[in-house]
Amino acid sequence: MIEKILATIFFPGAVFLLAVSLFYEWVDRKLYARFQNRVGPHLAGPFGLLQPVADFIKLLSKEDIVPMAADRLLFTLTPILASALTLFACMFLPIAGPTGIISFEGDLIVVIALLSIYTITVYLAGEGSNNRFASIGAERAALQLIGYEIPLTLSLLSAAIAAGSLSVGGIVEAQAERGLWLIVGPQSIGFAIFVISSQAEMKRIPFDIPEAEQEIVAGWEVEYGGRRLALFRLSKDLELILLSGLGAAIFLGGPIGPVIPGLEPMLYTIYFILKSLIVLAIFTLVRALFARLRIDQMEFFSWKYLMPLAVILIILTEVIL
Amino acid sequence: MSFEIPIGPQHPIHVEPLMLRLSVEGELIVDVDVDVSYIHRGIEKALEVRPYIQGLYLVERICGICNAAHSLCYCLNVEQLLGKEAPPRAKYLRIVVEELSRIHSHLLWLGHYFHTLGFETLFMYFWRDRERVMDMLELITGNRVTTAYNTIGGVRRDLTPEVEQKLRRTLDYIEERMRYYEKVIDSEPTILARTQGVGILKPSDAVRLGVVGPHLRASGIKHDVRLDDPYSGHDEIPFNVITWDTCDCYARVKVRVKEVHECVNMIRYALDHMPSGDYRLKIPPFFKAPPGESLSRVEAPRGELVHYSISDGSDRPYRYRVRTPTLANLLSVVEMLKSRDGYEVYIADVPAILGGIDPCICCSARVVVADEARRRRTVMTLDDIIRISRDRGVERR
Numbered sequence: 199m200i201e202k203i204l205a206t207i208f209f210p211g212a213v214f215l216l217a218v219s220l221f222y223e224w225v226d227r228k229l230y231a232r233f234q235n236r237v238g239p240h241l242a243g244p245f246g247l248l249q250p251v252a253d254f255i256k257l258l259s260k261e262d263i264v265p266m267a268a269d270r271l272l273f274t275l276t277p278i279l280a281s282a283l284t285l286f287a288c289m290f291l292p293i294a295g296p297t298g299i300i301s302f303e304g305d306l307i308v309v310i311a312l313l314s315i316y317t318i319t320v321y322l323a324g325e326g327s328n329n330r331f332a333s334i335g336a337e338r339a340a341l342q343l344i345g346y347e348i349p350l351t352l353s354l355l356s357a358a359i360a361a362g363s364l365s366v367g368g369i370v371e372a373q374a375e376r377g378l379w380l381i382v383g384p385q386s387i388g389f390a391i392f393v394i395s396s397q398a399e400m401k402r403i404p405f406d407i408p409e410a411e412q413e414i415v416a417g418w419e420v421e422y423g424g425r426r427l428a429l430f431r432l433s434k435d436l437e438l439i440l441l442s443g444l445g446a447a448i449f450l451g452g453p454i455g456p457v458i459p460g461l462e463p464m465l466y467t468i469y470f471i472l473k474s475l476i477v478l479a480i481f482t483l484v485r486a487l488f489a490r491l492r493i494d495q496m497e498f499f500s501w502k503y504l505m506p507l508a509v510i511l512i513i514l515t516e517v518i519l
Numbered sequence: 520m521s522f523e524i525p526i527g528p529q530h531p532i533h534v535e536p537l538m539l540r541l542s543v544e545g546e547l548i549v550d551v552d553v554d555v556s557y558i559h560r561g562i563e564k565a566l567e568v569r570p571y572i573q574g575l576y577l578v579e580r581i582c583g584i585c586n587a588a589h590s591l592c593y594c595l596n597v598e599q600l601l602g603k604e605a606p607p608r609a610k611y612l613r614i615v616v617e618e619l620s621r622i623h624s625h626l627l628w629l630g631h632y633f634h635t636l637g638f639e640t641l642f643m644y645f646w647r648d649r650e651r652v653m654d655m656l657e658l659i660t661g662n663r664v665t666t667a668y669n670t671i672g673g674v675r676r677d678l679t680p681e682v683e684q685k686l687r688r689t690l691d692y693i694e695e696r697m698r699y700y701e702k703v704i705d706s707e708p709t710i711l712a713r714t715q716g717v718g719i720l721k722p723s724d725a726v727r728l729g730v731v732g733p734h735l736r737a738s739g740i741k742h743d744v745r746l747d748d749p750y751s752g753h754d755e756i757p758f759n760v761i762t763w764d765t766c767d768c769y770a771r772v773k774v775r776v777k778e779v780h781e782c783v784n785m786i787r788y789a790l791d792h793m794p795s796g797d798y799r800l801k802i803p804p805f806f807k808a809p810p811g812e813s814l815s816r817v818e819a820p821r822g823e824l825v826h827y828s829i830s831d832g833s834d835r836p837y838r839y840r841v842r843t844p845t846l847a848n849l850l851s852v853v854e855m856l857k858s859r860d861g862y863e864v865y866i867a868d869v870p871a872i873l874g875g876i877d878p879c880i881c882c883s884a885r886v887v888v889a890d891e892a893r894r895r896r897t898v899m900t901l902d903d904i905i906r907i908s909r910d911r912g913v914e915r916r
Contacts, residue, residue, distance in 0.1 A: 233640060234639060234640045234643040234644070235643055235644065235647055236643055330522070330523075330524050330525070331524070334524070334546075334866065403637055403638075403639070404637070404709050406637065407867070410637060410867065411531050411637075412531055412532045412634065412635045412636075412637065412870045413532075413866055413867050413869060413870055414524075414866065415530065415531055486639075486640045487640070488638065488707075488709040489633065489636040489637050489638035489641075489707070489709040489710050489713055490636060490637025490638070490709070490713070490867075491709055491712060491713070492712070492713065492865055492867040492868070493546060493865070493867065494546070494865065495712050495713075
C-alpha cells in the first residue's frame with residue numbers, strides 16, 4: 199500500500215511526470231525551432247533545458263486577475279481540473295513496468311474518457327471567462343471535439359481489438375508476446391489516424407483552431423494569466439506526454455525492449471521515454487508542416503476522410519483476426 | 520442574432536492600430552466597419568513647414584517598408600517642380616534599389632501572410648531569406664531599412680563593382696528560393712484550402728472601388744504605373760506585368776511570388792545595361808522652387824503611390840498631399856469581408872483577407888470623429904479641424 203502511494207507521488211507518479219512533461223515541452227519547442235531554422239530556447243540552463251521551468255515559475259509569480267465579468271467558480275476550477283485530469287490520465291501510462299500505476303481491464307476507455315473531459319474543461323474555461331474571443335474559441339473547441347473524438351477512439355480501439363485486450367497494460371503485453379509492435383501491419387493506419395487526431399486533441403497546428411492567435415487572439419485561454427495560465431500550460435505539457443506515451447505504448451510496444459538482466463526497472467523507463475520521444479518528434483514534425491485549417495474544413499476532413507478510414511480499419515482488424 | 524467582435528485596434532495579426540468591427544452570426548461575418556483613425560501623424564502638415572531637403576527625410580518615414588518608393592516619389596515630384604531630370608545612371612540605380620525593396624517588401628508580406636494563416640515554418644523561411652535582401656540594401660545604400668538612397672537630382676552613392684558581384688549572387692539565391700517556395704505554395708493542401716476561393720474581389724468591383732497594385736493585378740486587371748507611366752526609365756527595361764484571374768487570396772500570393780521573379784530580372788537587366796556618367800545632379804541643399812504644382816506617381820510594393828504638391832515660390836511646399844496604396848485598398852476589404860448569397864466569409868478568413876491587401880495603416884490614417892452617444896462617425900475636413908481648434912482656443916481664453 200505504502201509502496202503504491204509513494205509510486206503515485208514520486209516515481210513514476212506526479213513528481214516524475216511533472217519533470218518529464220517540462221522536458222517534453224523543451225524537446226517540442228527545440229525541435230520545432232530547428233525545423234524552422236531557428237535556435238529555439240537556449241538561455242536558461244544547458245541547451246535551454248530549464249526554459250519551460252523558468253516560464254512556469256515566471257507565470258506563477260505574476261499577478262492573479264479575475265475579470266469582473268467572469269464566472270469566478272469556473273475561472274478558478276477549470277485550470278485545476280485541467281491539470282489534475284491530465285495528470286490522472288498519465289497514471290495509466292506504463293512507464294516503470296509493463297502496466298501503469300493504475301491498471302485494470304478496460305482502462306483504455308477511461309483514458310479516452312479523460313481526454314474528452316479535458317476538452318469539455320477547455321470549453322467551460324472559455325465560456326466561463328465571458329470574453330468574446332474566449333467564447334468563440336470555446337465553441338470551436340467543442341466543435342472540434344465532434345470531429346476528432348470518434349477517429350481517435352476508433353484508432354485506439356482497433357489496436358485493442360488486434361491485441362485482444364482493452365487495457366493499456368494488456369496491449370503492451372500482447373505486443374511483447376507477439377514479438378512485433380502493433381504499428382507493423384494494418385495498425386500503421388491506426389497510428390496515422392492517432393497522430394492526426396492527437397494533434398487536434400492537443401490543439402496544435404494544423405488544428406489549433408480554438409486558440410488561433412491571428413484570428414481570435416488566444417481563443418479560449420485569452421483571459422487567463424498568472425498561475426491559472428501556468429496550470430493550463432502544465433496541463434498541455436502533461437497532455438503531450440500522455441498522448442505521445444499512449445502512442446508509444448499502444449503502437450510501439452511501450453516499455454518492452456531487449457533486456458539486460460538486473461537492469462529491468464530502469465530499462466522500462468528508458469525504453470518508454472525513447473519511444474514516446476519518437477512519437478513526440480512526429481507530432482512536432484506535423485506541427486511544422488502545415489497551415490491552420492478553418493473549422494469547417496477540419497470537420498469536413500475528419501468526417502469525410504478520417505472517420506471512414508477508422509471504420510475500415512476496424513473492419514480490417516476484425517477480418518484479419 | 521449577431522454578435523460583435525472587435526478585431527483591433529490592438530490585435531496579434533497587426534502591429535498597427537486598425538479597427539474592424541465585425542458582426543458575426545456563428546462563424547459567418549455579416550457586416551463589417553473599418554476604422555483607421557488611430558494613428559494620425561500630421562505628416563502632410565509637417566512637410567509644409569520644412570525646406571524641401573528636410574522633407575525628403577520626413578517623407579521616407581511615412582512608411583518603413585515602402586520608404587524607397589516614398590522618397591523616389593518625393594524626389595520625382597520636386598525635380599518636376601524644378602524642371603530638372605535625374606541623369607540616366609541615377610535612374611537605373613533608382614530602379615535597382617526600388618526593385619530590391621520591392622523584393623524585400625514582397626518577401627516580408629509573404630512571410631507575414633503565411634504567419635496569419637498559421638503556417639509558422641514558412642514565415643520563418645521567408646524572413647530568413649529576406650535578411651539576405653536587407654544585407655544587400657545595406658551594402659548598396661548604407662542603411663538596412665530606411666535606405667535614404669534617393670535624393671533630389673539623383674541618388675546618394677554609386678554602385679561599386681564588388682557590391683554588384685554580391686548583388687548578383689544574392690539575386691541567384693533569391694530566384695532559386697522563390698522557385699522552391701512556389702512549388703510549396705502550389706502543392707501544400709492546407710495553404711490551398713485556406714486561400715483558394717477566399718476573399719473574392721471581382722474585376723468590376725476592383726475597378727469600382729479604386730483598388731491598386733498587386734491587389735488589383737490579382738483581380739486580373741493589367742495595371743502598373745511602371746508600365747502606364749514610366750517614371751524612372753522603366754520604358755527602357757523590359758518586364759512583364761503579372762496578373763492572375765482567380766481573384767482570390769491565392770491569386771494575391773501568386774502575383775507577389777511571380778513579381779519577385781520579375782524584380783530579379785529587372786535588376787539583372789539594369790545591372791547589365793547600366794549607363795555610365797554622373798549619378799546625381801549638383802543641386803544646392805536649400806533652394807526655392809518656382810511656383811506651380813506637380814504630381815508624381817510611383818508603383819510602390821503595395822500599389823500606386825501618389826504625391827501631389829503646390830509650390831508658392833518659397834523654399835517649402837505650400838501644400839503637400841500623399842495618397843498611399845493602402846487607403847485605396849481598404850475599401851475593398853469591406854466588400855470582401857461581407858457574406859452574401861453563395862459567398863461565405865468565416866472569422867478565420869479575416870486575417871487571410873485583410874492580410875491580402877498588404878495593409879500599412881500608419882500611412883493611411885485620417886481624422887474621424889466618433890460620437891458614441893449618437894453612434895455616429897464623420898470624417899472631418901481640414902477646415903473643420905482648423906475651425907474647431909480656433910473655437911477651443913477662444914473658449915480657453
